[in-house]
Each structure stands twice: as C-alpha cells, then as structure tokens.
Amino acid sequence: MSVRRLAEDQFQPAAFAFNAENTVWAEKTIKKYPDGRQQSAIIPLMMRAQEQEGWVTKAAIETIADMLDMAYIRALEVATFYTQFQLHPVGTRAHVQVCGTTPCMLRGAEGLIKVCKSRINDHAFERNADGTLSWEEVECQGACVNAPMVVIGKDTYEDLTPARLEEIIDAFAAGKGSEVPTGPQIDRVFSAPEGGLTSLLSDEAKAKGAASKAKTTAEAVSVPPSEAARAKSTDAETNTSLKTPATAPKEAAKNAKAAETQPLSGTAASAAVSEKAGSAQKPSLDDKDRPAGIEKPAQPDNLQLISGVGPKIEGTLHEIGIFTFAQVASWNEAERRWVDGYLNFRGRIERDDWVRQAEALAKGGEAEYIKVFGKKPR
Numbered sequence: 215m216s217v218r219r220l221a222e223d224q225f226q227p228a229a230f231a232f233n234a235e236n237t238v239w240a241e242k243t244i245k246k247y248p249d250g251r252q253q254s255a256i257i258p259l260m261m262r263a264q265e266q267e268g269w270v271t272k273a274a275i276e277t278i279a280d281m282l283d284m285a286y287i288r289a290l291e292v293a294t295f296y297t298q299f300q301l302h303p304v305g306t307r308a309h310v311q312v313c314g315t316t317p318c319m320l321r322g323a324e325g326l327i328k329v330c331k332s333r334i335n336d337h338a339f340e341r342n343a344d345g346t347l348s349w350e351e352v353e354c355q356g357a358c359v360n361a362p363m364v365v366i367g368k369d370t371y372e373d374l375t376p377a378r379l380e381e382i383i384d385a386f387a388a389g390k391g392s393e394v395p396t397g398p399q400i401d402r403v404f405s406a407p408e409g410g411l412t413s414l415l416s417d418e419a420k421a422k423g424a425a426s427k428a429k430t431t432a433e434a435v436s437v438p439p440s441e442a443a444r445a446k447s448t449d450a451e452t453n454t455s456l457k458t459p460a461t462a463p464k465e466a467a468k469n470a471k472a473a474e475t476q477p478l479s480g481t482a483a484s485a486a487v488s489e490k491a492g493s494a495q496k497p498s499l500d501d502k503d504r505p506a507g508i509e510k511p512a513q514p515d516n517l518q519l520i521s522g523v524g525p526k527i528e529g530t531l532h533e534i535g536i537f538t539f540a541q542v543a544s545w546n547e548a549e550r551r552w553v554d555g556y557l558n559f560r561g562r563i564e565r566d567d568w569v570r571q572a573e574a575l576a577k578g579g580e581a582e583y584i585k586v587f588g589k590k591p592r
Contacts, residue, residue, distance in 0.1 A: 230273035269300040305348040308386035507535015522566030542572035
C-alpha cells in the first residue's frame with residue numbers, strides 16, 4: 215500500500231464543525247455503542263465528515279477524535295489506512311473513481327482512464343482547472359457483471375463506453391450530474407440480460423414457476439424443524455428402530471436379518487443400477503472392433519510409462535493381449551472406443567492421448583518421449 219499523507223497546510227481549513235443536521239446524526243450514532251466503546255464510531259463519523267466537506271481535513275480528524283475522546287494519532291491511523299477517505303481536496307462536483315480490477319480492465323477500463331486523463335487531468339487526484347472534477351483508479355467496486363464501471367459519490371455508473379463516460383463527465387461539469395441516470399448505461403435492468411428477460415416470458419411459464427415455488431415452500435414447511443437437517447435414508451445404520459451390536463449384542467443376529475429386508479438407500483440403489491448398466495455396456499471380447507492381441511513376449515513393454523495407465527489398467531490390457539507400445543500406437547478410432555468401453559474409463563484414451571504417447575515410446579523410448587512432450591514419461 216502506498217504512503218498516505220494529509221494534504222499540505224495551504225489546503226487545510228482552520229477549523230471544522232458538523233452542520234446542525236449532521237451533529238444530531240453524529241450524536242445519535244455515538245450512542246449506538248456501549249460505554250467505553252464509542253471510539254468504534256470513528257469510521258462512520260469520518261465518512262459523514264467527508265460527505266459534508268468533500269474530503270477529510272486535518273481539522274475534521276481532530277474534531278472527531280475530540281468527540282470520541284481519542285488520541286489524535288489513533289484517529290490519524292484510521293484516516294490514513296482506509297483508502298475510501300480522501301485526504302486531499304477533490305472535485306467539488308464529482309470525484310470519479312474508475313474501477314481498474316481485472317473484470318473491468320478486460321472490459322475496457324483503460325479507455326475510461328484515458329477519458330478521465332483527457333477530460334479532467336493527466337494525473338489522478340489532481341483537479342481540473344475549475345476545481346470541480348477529479349479522478350482516481352480504485353480496486354473492485356462490486357459491479358463486475360456490469361463492467362466496466364465508475365463510482366461518483368455513492369452512485370455507480372455501469373456498462374460504460376468511453377463515449378458514455380465523456381457525456382457523464384460533461385454533465386457533472388455543467389452542474390447537471392443529478393440528471394444522469396445511475397446504474398447500467400445500456401438497455402438492461404440492474405444485472406438482468408441486456409435487452410430484457412430471456413426466460414419465463416409467457417404467462418404459462420410464469421404460472422408454472424409460481425406453482426413450483428408454492429409446492430417447494432409447502433414441502434419445506436411440512437418438515438418438522440427437528441428433522442430439517444437430517445438426510446432422508448433407509449439405511450439400516452441410520453434406522454433408529456434397530457439396535458446395534460455395540461449397544462445390544464444379543465440383538466445382533468436379529469438386526470442382521472432385519473437389515474437384509476431393508477430397501478436399498480438412494481445412494482446404494484443408484485450405485486447398483488450404475489454397476490449393472492456398466493456391466494451391460496461392456497463390449498464383448500468377440501467384438502469385431504477389439505484390437506488384435508498377441509502372446510506375451512519375453513520382455514513386454516512397461517505400459518505404465520503411458521500417462522493414464524496404472525497397474526490395474528496395465529493388467530487388464532495384458533488380459534486382452536496388449537503388451538507393447540506398438541500395439542497401442544496402432545489402434546484406430548473403433549479400437550480405441552472398444553478399449554475405452556472395456557476398461558470402463560470412457561474418454562481416457564483420447565484425453566491422455568495414449569496413441570501419441572505410445573508412438574513416441576515405440577519409436578525411441580524415453581528420449582523420443584521427452585523430445586515430443588518436453589518431459590519424462592511417468
């Protein structure tokens with residue numbers, strides 16, 4: 215973080231006082247905190263002083279410190295630490311804060327900064343000739359979805375283009391900033407899609423959405439609060455009507471039989487279905503697309519050098535007669551698809567590029583692999 219210092223004495227006013235309205239507000243704010251903790255009000259009080267004066271002066275810091283019975287150095291620490299406090303005079307009509315964090319920068323924040331340099335001042339925190347405008351680059355202002363954007367006062371101006379920012383700056387320079395609409399500067403409402411809604415447009419869709427929401431609400435209300443956080447399960451382990459061997463050893467045999475009659479839980483049932491489906495989809499060894507196998511040679515290649523092939527997969531490949539890099543390198547698309555299905559690791563061969571790896575290893579071993587892939591095989 216850069217060093218933040220107070221403005222030079224030539225800019226500092228001789229004294230500071232809250233106006234009548236802000237005085238009442240400040241006293242009320244201080245009373246929100248318990249006795250001995252009133253100093254916690256320093257940030258809101260400093261922010262209110264900045265809103266009144268446009269920036270935080272040395273006199274304001276000391277006045278607030280006196281109100282909160284704080285040492286001046288403690289108040290100065292707060293003022294100089296938080297970058298939302300302006301410690302130098304800023305534009306009397308607008309201080310433009312341009313977000314320069316990644317989303318805004320990717321969406322054109324640099325163009326907005328160029329506008330500020332050309333329309334206000336070449337340097338951040340420096341005012342224009344009239345003293346009415348100034349600018350700075352800040353970190354994320356929380357409107358990333360509508361990037362790029364700027365903040366002026368408490369208002370955001372989003373979905374900006376350099377041309378639109380020029381118009382906004384000109385309006386503030388002319389004293390017509392209150393006439394500029396805040397928020398998105400394009401055809402959208404807040405963060406809704408540009409051009410309007412793209413879903414739930416028909417009355418029928420809206421009715422279905424409302425009915426679904428009502429049903430969900432009714433179901434949620436029907437669940438007793440004591441059961442709200444409990445997952446629905448039919449597992450014997452979570453069945454409170456069954457004793458466990460640990461708490462009732464004599465009931466162990468009865469419990470085991472009772473557990474056998476319990477229906478499968480949702481997770482177990484899904485796993486059983488998936489296993490059955492996987493087995494049903496496993497290709498036949500007699501399939502025409504099965505790659506040709508060979509007898510195990512005296513020195514088979516170490517297939518585990520291929521990234522994605524572990525001991526278990528290598529064993530399965532040996533079972534179907536695959537022992538060499540040359541065999542893997544020769545697989546055509548249909549054969550790769552068959553092996554994928556047989557191994558039950560669909561997509562792995564293509565994802566890890568087994569064929570290209572095998573070609574390099576078959577051609578020149580580790581040296582060729584390093585030449586092709588820039589690293590040693592696993």
